[in-house]
Amino acid sequence: MARGALSIPTACRPRDRLDHYRAERERLKLEAEQRLTLSATEVEAAVSKILKALAQQIETLPARLERDFGLTAAETARLYPAMDAARESLHAAAVEALRA
Incomplete structure (x- = not known):
């Protein structure tokens, strides 16, 4: 050979x-x-946990801005399109990463 x-x-x-x-x-x-590698299931679970925590922070951002910085509801309402775009971007990135 x-x-x-x-x-x-x-x-x-x-x-x-x-x-x-x-x-x-x-x-x-x-x-x-030796835990040098992770199974696909473990990776998917970790990514899911991270993305859920990040989505939770995005969801609570308007309330925190109203409470901590005195923004009005009308001012924070302007954040919703950007928050929706951020969530959609995270979802697309996660789907693409897990597809690879």
Whole structure:
């Protein structure tokens, strides 16, 4: 077998290809045990938690501005289009990131 063939498992002999994939599976198991990698489910849960917290902060922003800075309801109402756009942007970014 050529020296460069190991980098392309499909070009290897069947036995070498099997050894390669077994070694890769063991490497991935070890990384998971050592918490060097996360499963897709764990990543999705973490992203969801972060985005929910961020969305909560966006939702409460008008009330906090009224309370802490004395803005009127009419003044804070002008924030809603920007808040909606921010939420939509976050959603689109999350969908795109999880699709990749």
